[in-house]
Amino acid sequence: MIDFLRGPIVHLENEYVIVDMQGIGYRVFCPNPYAWMKEAGEVTIYTHHYVREDAIQLFGFPTRDEQKLFRKLIEVSGIGPRVALGILSGGSPEGVVTAIYQENITFLTKLPGIGKKTAQRMILDLKDKLGGIGDSLITTGLFAPAISTNTSGEVWPEVRDGLKALGYTDTELDRIWQTLKHEVFPDDTADDVMKRALKMLYTG
Template sequence: MIDYLRGPLVHLENEYIVMDVNGIGYRVFCPNPFAWAKHTGEITVYTHHHVREDAIQLFGFPSRDEQKLFRKLIEVSGIGPRVALGILSGGSPEGVITAIYQENITFLTKLPGIGKKTAQRMILDLKDKLDGIGDALIATGLFAQTELPMAASGDVWPEVREGLKALGYTESELDRMWQTLKHEVFPEDTADSVMKRALKMLYTGS
C-alpha cells in the first residue's frame, strides 16, 4: 500500500494533481487540488491506495487527519471514495468530526452527496471510532460551532482571504478575484467551499 508520496507537483486539474516521484508521474485525486498550486519544490501528500476490479486509484491529503478520516468515511455503507472526497472538499476534517460527535444532521446533509439516511449512518457508524483524529482541535472548542454560515455571502470572505494570503497570494490578486467571485457565493456556502472556488479561479485566471 502507498501511504504517502513526496516529490514536486508537475500538473493539476479540477480533480487531481500529478506528482513526479523518482521519474514516475502519480495521479492523485484530492479534495482541493488547487490548494497545492502555490507550493514549490517537493510536497508531501498522504495517500489512500484504493484498488477495485476495474481501477487502481490514489487519493491524497495534506494531513494525516484527513487521510484517517477519509479511511473511516469509506467504511460507512453508501460512502465510496468519491463521496468521501466530496465530504472533505465541502468541510474541514475538524468540522465533519465535530458534526458527527454532536449528531448534527443539518450540517452533514449540507455536504456533497450526503442525504439524511447517510448522515444518520455516519453518526451511528463513526461516532465512537474517531478517537485520535482532530481531538486536540476539538478539545479546544475551536470547532464547536458546526452550523454552516447563513449570513451574507461576504461574511466568510475575511477568513478565506487570510487563508489565501497565507498561501502567498497578494492583496491585489485577491481584490481582483473577489470582484468576480462575490457574485458566485451564496449564503449557505462555507469558508472551505469558497476557498476551493477561489483557488481554482486564481489558478486558472477565470
C-alpha cells in the first residue's frame, strides 16, 4: 500500500493534483486540491491506495488525521471514496469526529452527499472507532463543531481571513471578490466559497 508521497506538485485540477515522483506523475484525488497551490518545492501527501476491479486510485490528504478519518468513513455502508472526500471538503476532521461523538445529525447532514440515514449510520458505525483523530482539540474543548452557513450572504469575512492566513494580499482578495460575490448562494458554506476563491486565485 502507498502510504504517502513526497515530491513537488506539478499540476492541479478541480478534483486532483499531480505529484512528480522522480519523473513519474501520480494523480492524487484530494478534498481541496487548490489548497496546495501555495506550496513550493516538495510536499508530503498522506495517501490511501484504493483498489477495486475496475479502478486503481490514490486519494491524498495534508494530515494524518484526514487520512485516518477517510479510511474510517469508507468502512461505513453507503459511503464510497468520493462521498468521503466530500465530507472532508465540507468539515475538518475535528468537526466531523466531534459531530459523530455528539450525535449531531444537523451538522452531519450539511456535509456534501450525507442524508439523515447515512448520518445515523455514521454515528452508529463510527462513534466508538475514532480514537486518536483530532483528540487534542476535542478533549480540551477547544473545538466546537460548526459549519458556517451563508444564510445572510455574509461568509466572505471568514473566507477572507482564511485566505489571508494562506498569504494572499488585500489587493488580490479585493480583486477576486468583485467576481466571486456574484457566485455566492444562500446555502453556501464558508468552505464552498473558499474553494471557489482558491480556484480563482490559482487560475488568475
